[in-house]
Amino acid sequence: MLAEIITIGDEILIGQIVDTNSAFIAQQLNAIGIRVKQISSVSDDKGHILTALAEAKNRADVILITGGLGPTKDDITKKTLAEYFDVGLIENKDALANVEAIFLRLRGTLTNMLDVNKQQALVPENCEVILNKNGTAPGMWFNVDGKIYMSMPGVPHEMMYMMEDSVIPKLKATLKLPVIIHKTILTAGEGESYLAQKIEDIEDSLPSHIKLAYLPKLGQVRLRLSGYGEDAITLKQEIDTFAARIVERVGNAVIAQEDIPLEKAILNKMGANGLTLSVAESCTGGYISHLFTQHPGASKVFLGGGVTYANELKEELLGVKSATISQYGAVSGETVTEMVEGAVKHFKSDYAIAVTGIAGPDGGTEDKPVGTVWIGVSNGGKTQIKKFTFGNKRVQNIERSAISALSMLNTLLGENIK
Amino acid sequence: MLAEIITIGDEILIGQIVDTNSAFIAQQLNAIGIRVKQISSVSDDKGHILTALAEAKNRADVILITGGLGPTKDDITKKTLAEYFDVGLIENKDALANVEAIFLRLRGTLTNMLDVNKQQALVPENCEVILNKNGTAPGMWFNVDGKIYMSMPGVPHEMMYMMEDSVIPKLKATLKLPVIIHKTILTAGEGESYLAQKIEDIEDSLPSHIKLAYLPKLGQVRLRLSGYGEDAITLKQEIDTFAARIVERVGNAVIAQEDIPLEKAILNKMGANGLTLSVAESCTGGYISHLFTQHPGASKVFLGGGVTYANELKEELLGVKSATISQYGAVSGETVTEMVEGAVKHFKSDYAIAVTGIAGPDGGTEDKPVGTVWIGVSNGGKTQIKKFTFGNKRVQNIERSAISALSMLNTLLGENIK
Secondary structure, three states: EEEEEEEOOOOHOOOOOOOHHHHHHHHHHHHHHOOOEEEEEEOOOOHHHHHHHHHHHHHOEEEEEEEEOOOOOOOHHHHHHHHOOOOOOEEOOHHHHHHHEEEEEEEOOOOOHHHHHHHHHHEEOEEEOOOOOOOOOOOEEEEEEEEEEEEEOOHHHHHHHHHHHHHHHHHHHHOOEEEEEEEEEEEOOOOOOHHHHOOHHHHHOOOOEEEEEEEEOOEEEEEEEEEEEOOHHHHHHHHHHHHHHHHHHHHHHHOOOOOOOOHHHHHHHHHHOOOOEEEEEEOOOOOHHHHHHHHOOOHHEEEEEEEOOHHHHHHHHHEEEHHHHHEEEEHHHHHHHHOOOOOOOHHHOEEEEEEEOOOOOOOOOOOOOOOOOEEEEEOOOOOOEEEEOOOHHHOOOOOHHHHHHHHHHHHHHHOOOO | OOOEEEEEOHHOOOOOOOEHHHHHHHHHHHHHEEEEEEEEOOOOOHHHHHHHHHHHHHHHHEEEEEEEOOOOOOOOOOHHHHHOOOOOOEEEEHHHHHHHHHHHHHHHHOOOOOOHHHHHEEEEEEOEEOOOEEEEOOOOEEEOEEEEEEEOOOHHHHHHHHHHHOOOOHHHOOOOOEEEEEEEEEEOOOHHHHHHOOOOOHHHOOOOOOEEEEEEOOEEEEEEEEEEEHHHHHHHHHHHHHHHHHHHHHHHHHHEEEOOOHHHHHHHHHHOOOEEEEEEEEEOOHHHHHHOOOOOOOHEEEEEEEOOOOHHHHHHOOOHHHHHHHHHOOOOHHHHHHHHHHHHHOOOOEEEEEEEEEEEOOOOOOOOOOOOEEEEEEOOEEEEEEEEEOOOOHHHHHHHHHHHHHHHHHHHHHHHOO
């Protein structure tokens, strides 16, 4: 079962926004056994959209469309779909009720409702309306000549709710989908080729209905087993058996046996052991805190910390000695040691991370070029520090510092808990 | 002049990574007057890539390809390009020297260099090699039948350097590009339709070679004027005149007259006035700090702050009274007031932002459902607080809280500085 995602609108084509919708949709489809064959981003142009729909129909069974459903002149998806299917537009009662309810909630009255607002309830007459709980543009489901077309708003949270609540359940109910089971093993600290060599014989012994994918990303590699079959129980047993062999072989590099980010694996591990964490961030400037706190339940483990950009805050919040900074500099092993030990002490956490470095593009010296970063992790009793030399791109230095800090914390945790 | 971007590889199609490359490439192309007609993400499949190239050639003059240049079996872009152009592969000396230099730097010796490494220097014989300073896969430039094809690695930082250093200059030198001038006006706090109504007559009076685009995003709208012409000086004068009329009409909602994010506009404004900022983040968990600190030069304004997830840290770092939290709760106007005033005082900044709320999905009560967020901004003398009720998606609550906090700070700044 193949799908194509078509995103409509100039914002993506001019690079004004990054297309995060397609990744979300692709994940959701993959999880139910629908493979995405192509993602096409096209402009707000009738002819271009019609061509994209025709091309997609030849490649895919399911065509998911986002964008172009707003109330302005640029938004031509609905009209273009009506033309594509050669049908007219009709007003849908449920969609109109939804538009009115939203308008009423925002304005307190329907008096000033404009025609453009009402027109949000117009849909091609051959579609089934999928209600949009978060906006005025209805979703539209078409089942024509054995192909399914689903048009959704481009606003991410409107699309996300619609996918999870309506589209995925409806696809499962409508299509005969294979049983598909994924199992992901998250590893850190070893390269893709090293891992491939280490588990070569296990990979070679996989039956043809189970695939292994290597998914590398900044110091981490995800090993993902995907099984396709008809019986969920047998398939799950098979996958689990192979996964267990891989986990045993790869050993300490395994961080989690599920598809979660590194920081979430750390939160889970620390949470299960009743441990708390704080951070002292200089050059990462809040990014590590953000990584942890984006996850539900982070507060069980993550107490918080200091974003100590200014040296005065390193002293005030963490108790770093003024003499240490003036003698060794803010970016030094001595300072990062006092930062991380200060965090454990002042924030009363079991573990802490500290990072201080020169993210760039300015601030580098001959001794300490841009990209020089010191990272420390500590549990009060034991402190480990390390110097890194990254590149000269600021945003990447921040990301690489964060991932390296997480890896170091993970290693220290591994030495102390099972 | 039209372009198409083709990204090759399954990572995007399975939703494992978000395609940030295309947005970067699109921005770079737009800035030199090349419009992106379509972005296509296709799988590691020869037939599929050949079809995508043929389709793109019919739509565009410039075809930029990323991905599929690694050393593993999946990486078939090079072979497929050779087949598409019906040429053989040859070893390129410069590319080989680059592979060897990188190998030597990483391993200290060439002894263990494998055939797969050397094969990175093979390229289709009709291409011009564009050196990759950050990796072993060379860029490949083709100029065939009046169409330009440029194949780049998919690793973002390798592609980014290659675009900036080589591809953009080469496109400018090769193609006859129009003069294109953009001017962006960043506004906050007013909706797209309100703005459109307010400047309707100015928009109607634009000549046909100047376009106005409304680019809305989370509480902000960018108004972008794009002019196309032959004489840069005249065009710039024209655009500046229209921009000045729009700025005057829109008034206080104008935050910046350049294409920068809200937090960068705040940093610029505060920096120009010698003001400093600190933050006290609870539910935003470091995200606001991260927004500021991702920008070069942030340290001139941003001193840092506290990520005070745990109540103990709100007391310890910000001096919030224990009694305030127990009487009114951590998510309350009283607590956010003490947080923001505590930040100004303890972090010794001119201004501060504080945020405390229930990001969800858990932690809501009947009185304070998930999405309840209190935000405060202060300059010591004056404190403004506001309660927001967002939705129940954690990551979005964090983002919306951050943008709302930035808007409030911007308003307070506007009252105090010109």
